[in-house]
Amino acid sequence: MGALLEISGLSVEARQGGGWVEIVHGASVAIHPGEVVAFIGESGAGKTTLALSALGFNRSGTRFSGGSVHFDGIDVLALDRKARRDLRGRSVAYVAQSAAAALNPSITIGDQISESLRIHRIATAQGARERARALLALLDLPDPDRLAGRYPQQTSGGQQQRIMTAIAMSCGPKLLVLDEPTTALDVTTQIEVLKAIKDAIADQKAAAIYISHDLAVVAQIASRIIVLRRGSLVEQGPADEIIRAPRHEYTRALLSAVKVIPEIGRIGAGRGGAEPKRPVLSVQNVAAGYLKPALGRPLPRQSMVVQDISLHMAPGETLALVGESGSGKSTLARVIAGLLPAAEGDVVLDGKVLGRRVGDRTKEQLRRVQIVFQSPEQALNPRQRIGTAIGRALHFYFGTRAAERAGRIAELLNLVGLPAAFAEKFPDELSGGERQRVAIARALAAKPDIILCDEFLSALDTVVAAKVLQLMADLRDSQGVGYVFISHDLATVATIADRVAVMYAGRIVEIGRTADIFRAPNHPYTSLLIRSVPELRTDWLEETIGDRPVKAPDARAAKIAPGPGCPFRGRCALALPGVCEQTPPAIDLGDGHRLYCHRSVETLSAPQD
């Protein structure tokens, strides 16, 4: 059988300065009908550029400069505008990374799915509606009839990603291009979306290109993997072969960057003991939310985003806060930093209760707790040189004079593995990883006791993130700084955290040493999180999803469980009706390992499947 898509010797150039620079260098790829092929590599490897050529699409500022693309025997690059438009959507369809940005908020989901059917005149209005419903059902979305009439923003992130896939599949294309469809999702959601997409592709007998930087994800869905680096094919082969026996050095580097769960303390974590006796930082019964209180009236409990949070950190300790988006991790970090005043409870630094707002804290107190954020694009003021950004912190806390600042800035840059010459650069000249290093350097300028890291590595590629993580571990050892490490990614956390607090819907459901968290007994939500981290074997998805006790239905409806009671009861497979509406008791398992559940230790210790 001939190839469905045949890209041969394709080169793509991008405009740079006055001329053109080649960004894809003569790549050749063949994809057969019904085959799922993964393009893998870090940012800028040319994955998307190459995959989009199947649609005859070049992004603005780029051009095809050599080679050919044949789809089903047609020379795609030679097609005129109209013929290309006919090809797109009907025969080849694209699923973009960010569903929230790709879906139109003012058109119902059903209409968006049937849109391309009508544009390509494939089905009547009635037929299109039925097809839309069938696709929603195929992608495992709840209540397709109602969903078709709703708007995208009324659904959750995981659902939006599946809706995008349904739109792409509407015309029954022979090839789907999926661009990092699960990258932005929580692990627990990712697993469901992955399964739904995989089944739908198989059901429609479509071929697919699955773009990702995550090998473990790709292993679940692709039969063949193509590794790209800097616009060239590095290695390709059957998925299990690439994973078991990678030949190229770069593939091996990618593989080693994959987070595999019980690799606890891989970079020197897990040293910590039980709960510290003399904590440097404590959070005591904190509750906080974003509503403003009406004059003289306390806020209702339901409006709180985090509730009853108590944590204690030893000096130099790394405490991880883990949970899916909306669990209140970042809110807690903002409360600790004083950016969001707590409605109840206290943050205590070295025995002294801190003011609730930044303005109520002394400069010395502020110096000791620094915060770094997720987004490399927003981490640095685009109009400040790197040296100015770091120098500002030095000047602010220590009054360092301009003359001495230069030396100290060079030292700090050196500490985070950047050359001193970077002080003269502007943020737009730096890569994402470099910017995050600068953000650490700026935080370290204050000589803090604690750095709050809010999803600090989430926006970075696995390989880059692994390097920054190593750097952070080194700094912890050399500078004695402690981290509050906030992440939705349990696997990253396992490699660096001494202790882990698992959060759900604004409460801590389990806390303990990293090793204890990864060992039963666990809170049912913790088990769900642990089992949702993809493993590097091709049969993991089938094995896991088959015996999955905890369903995540319409996550949004189930998530918010205000008032007393276990916050997780709406999604818990072990929920006891009539019991879980009460506030769950703390189960103390020793060594500071506590979880909050009505079930007995025996039940929770049993393998939960």
Added chain:
Amino acid sequence: MTAGPISLQVKSASLRFPPVLASIGIGLVGLVVLLAVFGPWLEPQSPSKLIGGAFDPPGATLLGTDVLGRDVFSRLIAGARLTLFVTAIATTLGFAVGAIWGFAAAELRGWFDDITESLVNILLCFPPLMMGLLVVSALSSSLPVLIGAIAFIQMPRVVRVARSVAINITTMQYVEVARARGEGLFSIMIHEILPNSLRPLGVEYGLRLTYSTLFISGLSFLGLGIQPPDADWGGLVRENLPGVQLGVYLPALLPGLAIGLFAVGLNLIVDWLGKEGARPISEELR
């Protein structure tokens, strides 16, 4: 994933020279500024000296004489100085107060922002000219009052623009970091918000200059602005109006034309500033 090619595309924009229209704008505005600055040396006569009969035609003097027999060319130059002076001071004043206020509203939010919003809405309800007339006739037509009135009328629009520009900046994480560091309101305004809002605010400043010019000219034309014997361009049009009935157009026409050309010139520059943009900051700042 998309970072690679797209950032390359942006970097391709290199240093651009002003296009034709912008060059015309720069020429027009530059000429007026030069006239205003070097006026005392350029005026052939003292602008208040009577040198001939009323409405003498050009010949003995470059552009003839005005209604009282003063040199039209000298008065035009003196008018440029007055117009520009009032425009620049009033706009800068209104702009400085408006920008600081808008920045503060964006950074502080809460009740301060709410009050700002309501106040700005109320102020914007009054037609500017009517408010100007009200202030000037209630107080006086002295220079400080005129400048203050124009600054005050410009301010609410500036507050609104500055606030909306700043709100996009204050949600950035680098501002959050500065806040968490303990930086005060003014430090955040100067180091974080101001440098990142210069371009949109620069465009707004240019527009405000145009409005101020038109505004002071309008007030003077109505006789409520600069008082005789001094005259800005609007005042010059007013005092030479009788000439139009006598068929002597130049003394009234020229200052009117000057107002128009200066406003057009400013607008051309503003247009260009607005379109230029999109260059990587590292290149722009070097």
